[in-house]
Amino acid sequence: MPGHYNRIETKLIHAGEPRPLIGGAVSIPVFQSATFEYTGQSSYHDLKYIRLNNTPNHVALHEKLAALENGETAVVTASGMAVISTVLLALLGPGDHILTQNCLYGGTHELITKDFTEMGIRFDMIDGERPDSWAGLLRPETKAIYVETITNPLMAVADLPAVAAFAREHGLISVIDNTFASPVNFRPPEHGFDLSLHSCTKYLNGHSDIVAGAAIGKGDLIGKVLRKLNHLGGTLDPHACFLLHRGIKTLALRVRYQNENALSLAEFLNRHEAVEAVYYPGLSSHPGHARARDLFDGFGGMLSFEMKGGVAAAKRVIRKLTLPISAPSLGGVESLITRPATTSHAGMSPEERKKAGISDGLIRLSVGIEAPEDLIADFEQALAL
Structure with a gap:
């Protein structure tokens, strides 16, 4: 070549x-x-x-x-x-x-x-x-x-x-x-x-x-x-x-920006008192962080998290957010948010999801290319009690 x-x-x-x-x-x-x-x-x-x-x-x-x-x-x-x-x-x-x-x-x-x-x-x-x-x-x-x-x-x-x-x-x-x-x-x-x-x-x-x-x-x-x-x-x-x-043709530009956005948002959520857990390989607390750091050129634009308060809290946050669209799928220029139990993993039985570690309150977020400051501000207001 x-x-x-x-x-x-x-x-x-x-x-x-x-x-x-x-x-x-x-x-x-x-x-x-x-x-x-x-x-x-x-x-x-x-x-x-x-x-x-x-x-x-x-x-x-x-x-x-x-x-x-x-x-x-x-x-x-x-x-x-x-x-x-x-x-x-x-x-x-x-x-x-x-x-x-x-x-x-x-x-x-x-x-x-x-x-x-x-x-x-x-x-x-x-x-x-x-x-x-x-x-x-x-x-x-x-x-x-x-x-x-x-x-x-x-x-x-x-x-x-x-x-x-x-x-x-x-x-x-x-x-x-x-x-x-x-x-x-x-x-x-x-x-x-x-x-x-x-x-x-x-x-x-x-x-x-x-x-x-x-x-x-x-x-x-x-x-x-x-x-x-x-x-x-x-x-x-x-x-x-x-x-x-x-x-x-714009993949590199989009993904590298999404890498940065997702890491910023994951760090914000990881610090927030209303959030129970954040799953993102870019966080040093993630069990696979060292492996991801060694293997990958970026940690990706996908993260998931769980709220203190379970399903009710998850529904409330999704409803209050104004930038992420509540919809299945991922990877687009716009941020998308969903509960996998109701979309991507709805075909699995509750027992199968539990065995896989997927709670009904788990929130999955596909981070888009919006300004990180606006995304964080939107989550800040949505997480406020």
Whole structure:
């Protein structure tokens, strides 16, 4: 790769861009065509067709995303759950077994513990802090290990180098959901992970106006994922490709500012007498702080906290806030706030949430790019009794 492409800031703008520019257009056009002229392709998967994820809009995104994390290649999908389900279905079949982290996004938890069980795919959950306990859960049919860079919603940071090393040692495929960190803060292929997944709905797009997913990593594995995706049909529309391609270009600016905002707000909340606990890896009191400091280039824009007073206090604070919008999802330029028990993890039973450490009063905050002084002032008035 040319030297001027070495930095992520440059890759965000220039990697994957068509050369020469199409009709001189600085911004790649939307190729709103379902089908393309046949030019002698011998493989079904090489035909130019929108469902086969190979329009010019898809190709540009694939090249850009691979460059951002220094992966071999990439593929985009119609949503974050589309990439998670497609990847795991490409790797696992009836009778296979997967090790998964014991605190995951609610949709992923439901997919693995319920849908996959119905398909004959088995699982065991691992404690990301205890690598010495993982080998005891291995079976001859174990094929993969799945973790999150920063867990949703408690912001835990597993021993990620140990995960990648464990997978290599035991012949497993290592899969990581890197949504919360984004390529600005962490690049899994650089640390030995086979596949890095993103809900591009969040930080990569950054503007809360599309849903999309992506897998980045080893070429042979992405090839398997692409073939499964072509059959399942979870294709990203060209216009959504265009919006994601545009949103990605400001990723470094947005995420670095969100890193700063989230740290300032976490420190403020951690000092406030009405707050019971704050979960943010940028705080020195966080159990995973030292590991996050060593691994990440920033601590992310996500934090969660619990109020003294439980659910009632949580509801009151959310209601009184004027800047954060009470809504699901995350990673946009605006701050979003929610209780995971009612949104991202509502599909889990109360018992499952309790086992995962997710209380009904837990508040999850996606910090936007508003002025930190205004955000803190808004929380100050909302927390006042």
